[in-house]
Each structure stands twice: as structure tokens, then as C-alpha cells.
Amino acid sequence: MRLPLLALLAKEPAHGYELKHALEKTFGSAYPSPNIGQIYVTLGRLEKDGYVRAVDVEQSNRPNKKVYYLTAVGREALENWVDEPTEGPRVRDEFFMKLVLAPLTGIADRMALVNRQRRHYLSLMRDLNELAEQTDPGNRVALLLIEGAMLHLQADLDWLERCQEELP
Amino acid sequence: MTGTPAIKAINLVKIYQSGGVPVPAVRGIDMRVESGEFVAIMGPSGSGKSTLVHMLGGLDVRTSGEIWLDGTRADTLSESGWALLRRRKVGFVFQFFNLVANMTVADNVELPALLGGATPRQARERREYLLGELGLTERASAAPAQLSGGEQQRVALARALANQPRLLLADEPTGNLDSRNTKDVLRLLSDVHRKGQTIVLVTHDARVASMADRVVSLLDGEIVDDGALPRARRRPAGTVGDVVELRG
Ligand SMILES: Nc1ncnc2c1ncn2[C@@H]1O[C@H](COP(=O)(O)OP(=O)(O)O)[C@@H](O)[C@H]1O
Ligand SMILES: [Mg+2]
Numbered sequence: 001m002r003l004p005l006l007a008l009l010a011k012e013p014a015h016g017y018e019l020k021h022a023l024e025k026t027f028g029s030a031y032p033s034p035n036i037g038q039i040y041v042t043l044g045r046l047e048k049d050g051y052v053r054a055v056d057v058e059q060s061n062r063p064n065k066k067v068y069y070l071t072a073v074g075r076e077a078l079e080n081w082v083d084e085p086t087e088g089p090r091v092r093d094e095f096f097m098k099l100v101l102a103p104l105t106g107i108a109d110r111m112a113l114v115n116r117q118r119r120h121y122l123s124l125m126r127d128l129n130e131l132a133e134q135t136d137p138g139n140r141v142a143l144l145l146i147e148g149a150m151l152h153l154q155a156d157l158d159w160l161e162r163c164q165e166e167l168p
Numbered sequence: 169m170t171g172t173p174a175i176k177a178i179n180l181v182k183i184y185q186s187g188g189v190p191v192p193a194v195r196g197i198d199m200r201v202e203s204g205e206f207v208a209i210m211g212p213s214g215s216g217k218s219t220l221v222h223m224l225g226g227l228d229v230r231t232s233g234e235i236w237l238d239g240t241r242a243d244t245l246s247e248s249g250w251a252l253l254r255r256r257k258v259g260f261v262f263q264f265f266n267l268v269a270n271m272t273v274a275d276n277v278e279l280p281a282l283l284g285g286a287t288p289r290q291a292r293e294r295r296e297y298l299l300g301e302l303g304l305t306e307r308a309s310a311a312p313a314q315l316s317g318g319e320q321q322r323v324a325l326a327r328a329l330a331n332q333p334r335l336l337l338a339d340e341p342t343g344n345l346d347s348r349n350t351k352d353v354l355r356l357l358s359d360v361h362r363k364g365q366t367i368v369l370v371t372h373d374a375r376v377a378s379m380a381d382r383v384v385s386l387l388d389g390e391i392v393d394d395g396a397l398p399r400a401r402r403r404p405a406g407t408v409g410d411v412v413e414l415r416g
Contacts, residue, residue, distance in 0.1 A: 115393040118210075118385065123397045125378035129354075147347065150375060157374050164387060165212045 001034055001042050002051075006070060006078045009052060013069035016040050028135050028142020030128075030149060043068055051077055089152070099163055114164045121157050125150065172239040174335050174366040175201040175224060180233035182219050193219040195389035196233075203238075203334075206357075206367040208377040211386035217370040218263060218339050220386070224368065225260045225337045226250030238334060255283050259328030261338035265320045267312040267327070273299070274308040277326045284331030291330070298326035301356045303349070317344040325353060329360060336360070338369040342376055354379060
């Protein structure tokens with residue numbers, strides 16, 4: 001989560017809750033929003049590494065709040081991140097391990113594993129459909145994120161079908 | 169789960185003859201679809217999905233077994249008997265559209281409604297509703313050959329729904345559609361299903377299948393899975409954290 005926070009701070013200085021809200025507002029409910037504790041831990045690390053600094057801002061009837069801003073080093077790290085190509089998706093599928101290994105041990109039958117997994121993928125897809133319907137049609141970022149998740153899920157399902165065809 | 173099922177198939181078998189060699193495409197399928205139910209059929213290519221729905225719609229003759237539609241034995245019908253039954257009760261969306269080439273889109277869609285006994289005005293209103301829902305209002309006076317594959321596919325769906333059939337059979341109805349047009353089709357299917365339409369549909373598209381009440385999976389001409397989708401366990405705060413993981 002380090003770089004998204006740097007990116008948000010490059011726009012304007014902010015405190016932890018503002019960053020949390022900005023992430024939620026941008027990515028919508030498909031994005032598993034980080035809890036505020038994680039955000040402060042990450043900000044603490046970024047501060048230690050010299051990427052951000054914090055200033056205390058007094059508030060009238062509440063404790064001071066810390067407002068974070070980006071340093072020159074932080075901006076450079078952000079620029080490097082943006083400039084690099086990003087790793088493509090990798091197959092890191094726990095289900096595939098089950099499918100290949102479990103029948104060897106006699107614990108499970110492949111057909112049953114595949115069927116259960118297919119139903120699971122389809123129920124996830126139904127959730128994504130519902131989520132897409134509930135998402136503000138103006139929030140393009142959130143809708144694209146959901147569509148991306150759907151396309152990945154479709155690929156998983158197609159692969160499942162190939163496994164069912166090829167593995168006895 | 170009582171009442172007359174929309175479809176009942178008993179030990180349905182189809183064996184094609186290909187150059188003197190028997191090709192078993194469907195190998196003993198038992199299936200029951202309740203009235204108002206939405207069933208998706210999935211499976212690898214060559215697993216017998218098209219053959220199954222073609223037999224259920226009387227477009228392919230079964231080798232053995234029984235087919236009952238709405239309580240009536242159908243597998244013993246003659247070709248004209250099937251044609252009459254289809255006209256009254258079944259809408260079919262083919263994988264390869266089969267639109268009438270020398271008729272406009274509007275006429276293609278109105279025709280089955282007129283044949284089914286609708287007045288010209290009812291047929292027109294139904295056509296306007298269906299083409300509107302599928303984003304095709306502008307194409308009403310075009311000829312099928314002037315349409316893209318995706319447009320033809322949506323016209324085929326509109327045509328199949330024109331006379332509000334008791335049963336909609338569809339073979340990969342979103343196979344040629346991009347994501348946005350698929351969304352229109354999904355919306356229409358869920359709308360007519362909500363109003364009681366029975367649907368049996370072959371699909372590879374997980375978005376389409378996930379809308380069904382039940383998913384039937386075929387492999388090598390047999391049913392290997394048949395069941396309702398599990399209600400996904402509720403995730404905290406409505407997220408789908410299992411699927412979405414953004415890194416950075
Ligand atoms: N007209 C035909 N003549 C001979 N074999 C056919 C014919 N139609 C389909 N088949 C064979 O029957 C099997 C099932 O085909 P099909 O029902 O089209 O599968 P799916 O729709 O699941 O891809 C395949 O092996 C296919 O080659
Ligand atoms: Mg097919």
C-alpha cells in the first residue's frame with residue numbers, strides 16, 4: 001500500500017483518515033479497503049524511510065492530528081514506480097495444487113473438486129454482478145476494477161474446464 | 169417443486185452417424201426444469217450442450233429417451249407437430265442466429281409474435297420493447313446482413329422472446345457480444361426471468377451462468393454436476409477481497 005499512499009500525498013497533504021477515504025472513494029466497494037491501523041503503520045514506515053514527513057496540526061476540541069506530506073525522496077520513489085513496467089499476473093493457484101495432489105493421496109476425487117470449485121467461482125461472479133449493480137455508474141474506476149475481477153474469474157473458470165478435460 | 173415441469177427429459181440419448189461411425193453426443197441425460205426456472209448449461213466444447221438443447225427444442229431428433237414439454241410428450245411428434253409446438257411455446261436462440269435475410273430486423277422480430285396470434289399492434293409494441301432493451305431501436309429497419317455479429321445475435325434473442333414463449337432455449341446467446349452488449353442481454357434476461365420466463369441456456373460466460381437458479385455441467389455427453397449456486401458467504405463490508413487484490 002506504500003505507493004498508492006505516496007500517490008495520494010503527491011496530490012495534497014493529508015492525514016490518515018483522509019487517505020483511507022480517498023482510497024475507498026476512488027476504488028469503490030470492490031476494493032478491500034485497508035483499515036486505519038494499516039494506514040498509520042505504513043505512514044510510519046514511509047516517514048522512517050524519509051519518503052514523507054508529518055506535521056502536527058492543532059484542532060480546537062480534539063487531540064492534534066498529524067498531516068503527512070511528500071518529500072523530494074518520496075516523489076522520486078513514486079516517479080520510479082510509475083516509470084517501471086508492472087509485473088503481469090502469475091498463476092499462483094492453490095486450487096490447482098489441490099487438484100493435482102489430492103487425488104494422489106486418495107483424499108478427494110477430482111470431479112468433486114472441480115464441481116465444487118466451479119460453483120464457488122460462479123457464486124463469486126454473482127457477488128460481482130450485484131456489486132456492479134450497486135456501484136455508482138459514474139464511478140468508472142470502481143466499475144473497471146469490478147470488470148477486471150470478472151475477467152480474471154472467467155479465465156479461472158475456463159482453466160478449470162481445461163483441467164477437467166485433460167486430467168483423468 | 170410441484171406442478172407440471174416445463175421440461176422433463178428421461179434417459180435422453182443422441183448418437184450421430186459420422187461416416188458410418190457412431191458418435192455418441194448425449195449419453196443418457198435425465199433432467200427436469202420447473203416452470204419459471206432459469207437453468208444454465210455449461211461444459212467444454214464437444215460435451216453435447218448444443219445437441220441437448222436442440223433435442224429439447226425438437227431441432228434434432230433424439231436417438232432414444234423421452235422429452236416432455238409442459239406435460240406433453242414431445243419426442244414422438246412429427247416435424248410439423250414440433251413446428252406447431254415451437255410456434256406456440258418455445259423461443260429458440262441459435263448459436264448462428266438464423267435470421268430471415270430478406271426481412272428487416274423489425275419484421276424478423278414481429279413475425280413470431282404474429283404467427284403466435286398477437287395483433288399487429290401487440291407485435292409492434294413487443295418488438296419496440298425488446299429492441300429498446302437490447303439497444304437496437306436504431307437498427308429496426310436494417311436488413312440482417314447489414315448488422316454486426318453481435319447485433320444479429322441480439323436480434324435473434326429479441327425474436328425468440330417476441331411471442332412470450334413458455335420456454336426460452338438459447339445456445340450461447342452472448343457468444344459474439346462485447347462486455348457492454350452482454351450487459352444489455354443480461355438485463356433483459358433477468359427482467360423476463362423475474363416476470364416468470366422459463367430459461368434454459370447454454371453458456372461459457374460466467375456472468376450469464378451466475379444469474380441462473382441452477383447450473384448443469386456436461387462432460388462427454390453426461391451430466392456431471394447439477395445444482396443451485398451456493399449463496400456466497402457474506403464478506404465484511406460488502407467487499408470481494410477474495411477476487412480483488414491491488415498491489416503497489
Ligand atoms: N451433425 C453432427 N454429426 C456428427 N457429429 C456431430 C454432429 N453435431 C455434433 N456432433 C458431435 O457431437 C458431439 C457434441 O457436439 P455439440 O452438441 O455440438 O457439443 P457442444 O455444443 O457442447 O460443443 C461432438 O463430438 C460433435 O463433434
Ligand atoms: Mg455448441
